[in-house]
Amino acid sequence: MSDLRTVLAKPTWGKALARPRGRAAGIAWAALTVSIFSGWFVITRFSVTRELHIWDITALRFGIGALLLAPVLVRNRTRLAPAAWGMGFVFAVLWGVPFVLLVALGLSFTSAAQAASIAPTLMPLFAGVFAWTFLGEAQGRWRWSGYGAILAGLSLLLLAGAVASGPPSAAGIGALAAAAAMWAIYTLLFRRSGLAPIESAALICFWSAVLFLPIYSFGGLSRLDHAGAGEIALQAVYQGVLMSGVAIFTFNRAVSLLGSSAATAIIALIPAIASLLAIPILGEHPTPAEGVAIAVIVSGVLLAARKPAPPDERWENR
Numbered sequence: 001m002s003d004l005r006t007v008l009a010k011p012t013w014g015k016a017l018a019r020p021r022g023r024a025a026g027i028a029w030a031a032l033t034v035s036i037f038s039g040w041f042v043i044t045r046f047s048v049t050r051e052l053h054i055w056d057i058t059a060l061r062f063g064i065g066a067l068l069l070a071p072v073l074v075r076n077r078t079r080l081a082p083a084a085w086g087m088g089f090v091f092a093v094l095w096g097v098p099f100v101l102l103v104a105l106g107l108s109f110t111s112a113a114q115a116a117s118i119a120p121t122l123m124p125l126f127a128g129v130f131a132w133t134f135l136g137e138a139q140g141r142w143r144w145s146g147y148g149a150i151l152a153g154l155s156l157l158l159l160a161g162a163v164a165s166g167p168p169s170a171a172g173i174g175a176l177a178a179a180a181a182m183w184a185i186y187t188l189l190f191r192r193s194g195l196a197p198i199e200s201a202a203l204i205c206f207w208s209a210v211l212f213l214p215i216y217s218f219g220g221l222s223r224l225d226h227a228g229a230g231e232i233a234l235q236a237v238y239q240g241v242l243m244s245g246v247a248i249f250t251f252n253r254a255v256s257l258l259g260s261s262a263a264t265a266i267i268a269l270i271p272a273i274a275s276l277l278a279i280p281i282l283g284e285h286p287t288p289a290e291g292v293a294i295a296v297i298v299s300g301v302l303l304a305a306r307k308p309a310p311p312d313e314r315w316e317n318r
Contacts, residue, residue: 059222073203094182113275125150164289198249
């Protein structure tokens with residue numbers, strides 16, 4: 001049993017984790033991911049509350065992403081075994097169409113700040129708990145303290161939002177929490193998949209397009225003809241290029257260099273940036289209480305992103 005735990009706990013890129021330079025690079029990749037994701041919550045809410053529906057956002061994201069990343073699959077077709085394609089299908093279920101639909105549904109019932117505060121902040125909590133429960137990865141007291149601070153900040157943020165504009169939507173929160181859990185499972189599986197970041201991104205887009213575009217095309221779900229050319233172009237670039245290609249690649253790189261717990265903790269900085277972006281773009285102004293809550297979340301992120309104990313010490317601390 002101990003041998004099995006040792007194998008599961010060993011990251012695919014263990015050498016990179018041990019190098020300070022690799023850790024700095026991982027933080028840089030995570031920071032770029034945070035920037036793109038923060039804008040995604042704002043840009044997506046901008047459209048789902050106007051002319052486009054969640055089906056259009058999903059089609060643009062994975063349809064364009066599949067086209068852009070198709071050369072990756074063609075070039076690496078000899079390297080990608082059937083098991084890799086199967087793992088790509090699992091990744092598409094976890095971080096493909098279902099994930100986007102759940103987040104878009106949550107955005108339809110909440111504000112950009114609330115949505116950006118729920119999914120990204122619950123994701124490191126799920127990742128840490130899942131890694132501790134199923135993989136035996138000891139998180140340490142600092143990380144548990146960070147998770148507690150993130151949860152406290154999130155609770156305060158929702159409470160402040162309820163005081164300012166009424167109780168949050170239970171359906172919206174449930175959808176975003178489910179998306180966060182799926183995202184966390186994906187990060188744990190990706191580290192052990194053996195796939196390169198760009199290969200994972202390409203497989204997610206491929207399977208998502210194969211599964212969703214026929215339903216979108218023949219099910220009469222399109223509302224593209226109701227939106228302006230500028231709005232469609234904005235969503236095409238952000239969803240299809242930045243989210244489907246760039247963000248998935250940068251996030252995978254961060255996970256491979258930092259590990260799932262640290263990388264997902266840094267992603268929890270998204271609420272602070274998304275809240276700032278929502279002010280000029282959506283006219284959504286956070287209250288002072290919401291600002292305090294975001295500061296608490298940031299402090300939790302800094303604690304949760306601490307470097308984990310060496311592998312040989314993890315089981316001694318259990």
